[in-house]
Amino acid sequence: MSTKQENIFLFVPNLIGYARILLAFVSMYFMPTNYKIACTCYVVSALLDAFDGHAARLFKQSTKFGAILDQLTDRCGTLSLCIALSNFYPKYMFLFQLSCVIDISCHWIYLHSSILQGKTTHKFVDMSENPIMRYYYTSKPILFFMCFGNELFFASLYLAHFVTGPIIAGHGLFKLLCLISTPVMIVKTGISLLHCYIASINISIIDVNERKEKK
Structure with missing residues (x-):
């Protein structure tokens, strides 16, 4: 049946x-x-x-x-x-383009390296060995904070184009939120670049081992 x-x-x-x-x-x-x-x-x-x-x-x-x-x-x-x-904000177009390129390319290569690693038994570089990355992956509050802060930066920058919001410490609310979340966005971008670096190393390990197996 x-x-x-x-x-x-x-x-x-x-x-x-x-x-x-x-x-x-x-x-x-x-x-x-x-x-x-x-x-x-x-x-x-x-x-x-x-x-x-x-x-x-x-x-x-x-x-x-x-x-x-x-x-x-x-x-x-x-x-x-x-x-x-x-x-x-056409004056900062290059920075937005750079942000998109980093975000998409780093996630793409990391995803593919993860798939390729699942098909092999080789020894790879583990980002969890780094204490910062270990907390990033194992602590849900930290992961949420980083993702939320990154989204807050872009969303508040978008809203600041249309409305000022309440004035706090001489700044409009959305501009202030953008300034506060900028460090989080920068750190998360750095983490994405680290993803890309480690993924590239792991893919190179696969390439080297596959070339050895063919000889």
Whole structure:
């Protein structure tokens, strides 16, 4: 008697992922014209990022497809916001471009190195051996703080283009939030570059060992 095959595309966390994509598209459409709708959809999409992980564990529906879908939604959401910011702050376009390149390329190579490592038995460089990276990966409050701070930087910079907000210490609220979250954004960018560096080393280890095996 055959068992019915599971349809991972209809798993609860993946359905949440589709909702995130829809919200991201709505946010992208309204970014140039309506900051209230754009920001609301962007924030809700980001918050759902936490719920799909809980749903995956609750229903035991963790999948590689869901993990990749989650990563792509995050990267594309930040990319779309940086494109909008490049139009609002053309003087800093290069920095926004650089941010997008670092974010996407570092996550891409790290994801692929992780996949390749799973297919081999070689000794790789483990970032968890570094105390800073170990806390980054094992402490949910620290990880949340870093991700939240990074998103806060871009979101507050976006809102500062449209509204000042309450005046605090001589600065508008959103400008102040942008200034406060800048160090977090810089540190997270540095961590992304570290991801890229370690992933490159691990891929080179795979290349060297594969070349040895062919000889």
